[in-house]
Amino acid sequence: MTEPHKAEQPRRDGGLGRDLNARLQGIDPLGWALTLTIAVLAFLYPFYVEFLQDVPLIGDFIPGVGSMVVMLVFTVMAVGLNIVVGYAGLLDLGYVAFYAAGAYMAAWLASQQFEQWHFHLGSVGISKELSGLHLSIWIVVVLAGVFTTAVGILIGLPTLRLRGDYLAIVTLGFGEIIPQFVRNGDNVFGFDLTHGTFGISPIDSPGFGKTLSDATNELLPLSYQQSFDRARWFFWTAVVLLLITVFCSVRLRDSRLGRAWIAIREDETAAAAMGIPLMRTKTWAYAIGAFFGGVAGAFYASFKAGAFPADFYFNISVFLLCMVILGGLGSVWGVIVGGMVLGYLNVEGLATIGTKLQQDAGLNFEPSKYQFGIYGLIIVVMMLFRPTGLISERRHKREIEEGVQDESLYGTSK
Amino acid sequence: MSTNGVLLSLDDVHTYYGAIHALKGITIEVREGEIVTLIGANGAGKSTTLRSINGLNHPRRGTISFMGRDITSAAPHDVVKLGISQSPEGRKLFPRMSVSENLEMGAFQRRDRSALREDVDRVYSLFPRLAERKSQKAGTMSGGEQQMCAIGRALMARPKLLMLDEPSLGLAPIFVEKIFEIVREINQQGTTILLVEQNALMALDAADRGYVLETGTIALADEAKALRRNEQVRKTYLGE
Numbered sequence: 001m002t003e004p005h006k007a008e009q010p011r012r013d014g015g016l017g018r019d020l021n022a023r024l025q026g027i028d029p030l031g032w033a034l035t036l037t038i039a040v041l042a043f044l045y046p047f048y049v050e051f052l053q054d055v056p057l058i059g060d061f062i063p064g065v066g067s068m069v070v071m072l073v074f075t076v077m078a079v080g081l082n083i084v085v086g087y088a089g090l091l092d093l094g095y096v097a098f099y100a101a102g103a104y105m106a107a108w109l110a111s112q113q114f115e116q117w118h119f120h121l122g123s124v125g126i127s128k129e130l131s132g133l134h135l136s137i138w139i140v141v142v143l144a145g146v147f148t149t150a151v152g153i154l155i156g157l158p159t160l161r162l163r164g165d166y167l168a169i170v171t172l173g174f175g176e177i178i179p180q181f182v183r184n185g186d187n188v189f190g191f192d193l194t195h196g197t198f199g200i201s202p203i204d205s206p207g208f209g210k211t212l213s214d215a216t217n218e219l220l221p222l223s224y225q226q227s228f229d230r231a232r233w234f235f236w237t238a239v240v241l242l243l244i245t246v247f248c249s250v251r252l253r254d255s256r257l258g259r260a261w262i263a264i265r266e267d268e269t270a271a272a273a274m275g276i277p278l279m280r281t282k283t284w285a286y287a288i289g290a291f292f293g294g295v296a297g298a299f300y301a302s303f304k305a306g307a308f309p310a311d312f313y314f315n316i317s318v319f320l321l322c323m324v325i326l327g328g329l330g331s332v333w334g335v336i337v338g339g340m341v342l343g344y345l346n347v348e349g350l351a352t353i354g355t356k357l358q359q360d361a362g363l364n365f366e367p368s369k370y371q372f373g374i375y376g377l378i379i380v381v382m383m384l385f386r387p388t389g390l391i392s393e394r395r396h397k398r399e400i401e402e403g404v405q406d407e408s409l410y411g412t413s414k
Numbered sequence: 415m416s417t418n419g420v421l422l423s424l425d426d427v428h429t430y431y432g433a434i435h436a437l438k439g440i441t442i443e444v445r446e447g448e449i450v451t452l453i454g455a456n457g458a459g460k461s462t463t464l465r466s467i468n469g470l471n472h473p474r475r476g477t478i479s480f481m482g483r484d485i486t487s488a489a490p491h492d493v494v495k496l497g498i499s500q501s502p503e504g505r506k507l508f509p510r511m512s513v514s515e516n517l518e519m520g521a522f523q524r525r526d527r528s529a530l531r532e533d534v535d536r537v538y539s540l541f542p543r544l545a546e547r548k549s550q551k552a553g554t555m556s557g558g559e560q561q562m563c564a565i566g567r568a569l570m571a572r573p574k575l576l577m578l579d580e581p582s583l584g585l586a587p588i589f590v591e592k593i594f595e596i597v598r599e600i601n602q603q604g605t606t607i608l609l610v611e612q613n614a615l616m617a618l619d620a621a622d623r624g625y626v627l628e629t630g631t632i633a634l635a636d637e638a639k640a641l642r643r644n645e646q647v648r649k650t651y652l653g654e
Contacts, residue, residue, distance in 0.1 A: 256522075259515075259518070259519065259522075260522065262508075262511070263508055263511075263519050263522075266508045266509065266510060266511070267506055267507075267508060267509075269470070269502070269506060270502060270506035270507070270508060271519075272469075272470060272490040272491070273468060273470070273490060273494075273499075273500055273502050273506065274494065274499075274519050274520055274522050274523075274567070274571075275490065275491045275493075275494030275495060275499070275522050275523035275571060276491060276519075276522050277489065277491040278490075278491075395510050398510045398551075399510060
């Protein structure tokens with residue numbers, strides 16, 4: 001038993017830092033090829049969407065480029081939320097707060113909201129005489145991410161000491177507070193911060209600016225909103241945003257931090273005993289998830305050219321959570337599928353189905369009226385037949401099949 | 415050494431679970447190179463003592479110092495960083511991680527990658543069984559193998575002090591023998607050990623010194639050999 005034993009070199013499991021390298025080198029070429037193909041197909045979507053829409057039977061169900069932008073933005077948020085819920089196992093019911101924070105960041109830094117100031121930095125497509133803060137949307141998107149990260153840390157520090165249901169309740173609270181604050185923020189000690197229920201609009205457009213536009217013979221538009229190909233440019237940018245989010249998400253999952261999240265999810269007490277700083281690790285998950293929520297929010301606000309409090313209700317948080325659960329907790333590819341499917345139903349799918357029902361079957365039934373009932377039904381059906389999601393992540397699959405044992409860290413021991 | 419060879423010392427430690435006064439003034443010393451055992455009945459406060467040391471339940475009164483540093487209210491991850499790791503009660507492996515991934519988690523606080531390799535090899539040579547099962551999910555192994563994995567995982571932190579909480583709990587007698595054999599070997603390789611056990615016989619045979627805990631207080635403290643002969647200990651804990 002105790003005689004010296006020459007441990008053989010590990011083959012696949014590697015372990016200890018080599019793991020990541022091995023995994024990166026060992027990535028199957030098929031997976032890479034598939035990813036690349038999907039990315040290329042996605043980029044070319046605007047060029048073939050019209051042909052698809054002409055195909056009989058399915059043609060009417062193909063989303064236009066503009067709808068795709070919305071679906072992609074929601075998918076970015078779902079992938080971000082997946083870091084919190086899927087990786088670290090922290091049930092967050094208030095993710096919409098970060099979305100709102102990002103959107104209002106764009107509204108503050110790229111509109112005429114603050115008329116008393118006059119500052120332009122890289123703004124495109126508007127007169128330099130316009131009052132208010134006008135930063136380039138590219139800068140705003142990054143700043144929004146940083147700002148929401150800070151908000152995430154601020155909300156996370158006091159709340160992440162809680163576990164499970166209690167954390168869910170508190171995040172639910174924050175998800176309710178932020179829209180209320182925004183709605184009533186038109187008179188913060190006499191200062192109009194959020195313009196109340198009217199929201200803030202217009203918000204400046206992203207764009208490449210005059211220099212780049214002229215240099216490329218107007219191939220790159222000066223400003224998206226004024227461009228003839230408005231929807232296409234927003235679409236391509238959204239695809240890039242999603243690719244960046246997915247890349248970060250996958251790299252994080254395979255990092256030391258990702259391992260720590262898994263450990264905490266599996267057994268918090270054991271994780272603490274291994275020297276994993278619980279608060280710091282959980283707060284990172286929350287903050288990074290918040291970052292992507294903020295980026296998506298800022299981009300979406302600039303796409304819609306406005307930020308309105310009605311966009312940030314609790315149901316958005318639940319909707320995003322549905323995407324994550326439908327796709328598969330912890331599974332990046334699953335969440336993308338879940339996000340695109342539910343996003344599609346939300347943006348135009350249900351309405352299309354309703355029209356079809358009316359035209360072809362003569363039924364007077366509008367599914368979009370019952371949309372949350374329908375999403376709920378989808379989740380119930382999923383839970384019954386495929387609880388691990390459309391594309392399940394292997395570890396979560398085992399967790400759901402075997403159950404987790406987690407007892408209170410600070411409770412009484414035997 | 416300024417601390418006189420004393421690695422860990424608890425001085426009049428009082429720990430509570432809510433309103434329950436679990437440790438009522440515990441004073442313990444662990445010197446470098448020793449195996450010290452805490453024995454006692456269920457609920458005597460053995461595990462609570464370990465939880466007080468590793469920062470999961472901070473004492474309300476008293477001090478704990480490790481290598482001359484006050485760690486009374488240190489966070490669990492700082493305690494690990496300072497060189498105390500443990501195999502917790504009930505093993506607490508990450509059941510859905512493989513054996514090698516579990517070992518990797520044990521080294522979470524360490525940055526010296528090259529030395530990690532050696533330590534993995536060391537764990538595998540202490541527990542050849544783990545080497546055979548390194549890609550198996552920890553939760554699917556037998557109790558004895560899981561205990562080996564838990565001890566191996568704790569060793570991966572390269573601790574100065576290794577705390578073992580009931581390593582023999584629920585194991586077949588043959589595994590109990592093996593585990594204690596390995597505990598001695600780890601000690602001979604230079605790791606100080608604080609061993610919590612209900613199996614007093616095995617624990618006292620392995621240890622240099624022992625403390626007997628009774629409802630949150632130290633009832634007896636002596637050389638393990640002396641405790642082994644002590645009339646009261648023999649009657650209560652050894653069933654002789």
